[in-house]
Amino acid sequence: MPKKTQMSPEDLAALEAAMKGTKPLKQNKIRLTPPIKKTARSVRPSHEEDETLHLNESLALDPVQSEEFIAFKQPAISNKILRNLRKGQYNVEAILDLHGMSVDQARTAVERFLQRCLHEKIRVALIIHGKGHHSQMPILKNKLNHWLRELNIILAFCSAAPGDGSRGAIYVLLKQNVGENHRG
Numbered sequence: 001m002p003k004k005t006q007m008s009p010e011d012l013a014a015l016e017a018a019m020k021g022t023k024p025l026k027q028n029k030i031r032l033t034p035p036i037k038k039t040a041r042s043v044r045p046s047h048e049e050d051e052t053l054h055l056n057e058s059l060a061l062d063p064v065q066s067e068e069f070i071a072f073k074q075p076a077i078s079n080k081i082l083r084n085l086r087k088g089q090y091n092v093e094a095i096l097d098l099h100g101m102s103v104d105q106a107r108t109a110v111e112r113f114l115q116r117c118l119h120e121k122i123r124v125a126l127i128i129h130g131k132g133h134h135s136q137m138p139i140l141k142n143k144l145n146h147w148l149r150e151l152n153i154i155l156a157f158c159s160a161a162p163g164d165g166s167r168g169a170i171y172v173l174l175k176q177n178v179g180e181n182h183r184g
């Protein structure tokens with residue numbers, strides 16, 4: 001492993017001079033990744049939340065490959081909105097990372113995450129599902145492709161831009177004002 005080098009006093013002074021007057025950028029993304037639990041359990045709504053979301057897989061969809069682009073939009077959503085979402089032109093307000101989770105853990109995490117996004121009035125989220133093992137179908141990517149299509153709170157979703165995980169993550173556009181009924 002290479003040894004870390006110390007900055008010379010001249011380099012440090014030059015850096016401080018160059019940085020003078022700069023202000024740190026504001027980071028307004030909320031990370032809502034729940035802790036990974038050993039066993040998945042059902043989600044109970046809190047007093048502040050509406051009914052619990054339930055993810056289903058009743059649609060007959062062809063499985064997608066690791067490097068395959070996925071996209072979905074409700075009929076009322078314009079192609080321009082989906083195109084802007086695909087390009088990463090909306091600010092991601094919350095991130096969920098599903099790496100290392102089983103399907104049951106991921107299902108529970110996604111249900112809780114989406115419920116919290118609704119409660120926090122988050123409009124655009126990023127769900128990192130990974131690409132799966134190289135020789136196998138990406139299980140969580142396929143599960144999300146099914147689950148999210150069946151929720152009427154999801155306006156659109158698509159594979160993320162390269163800077164946000166590319167084919168190993170998806171952007172999710174959520175409805176802003178949601179009543180009691182979450183299932184589509």
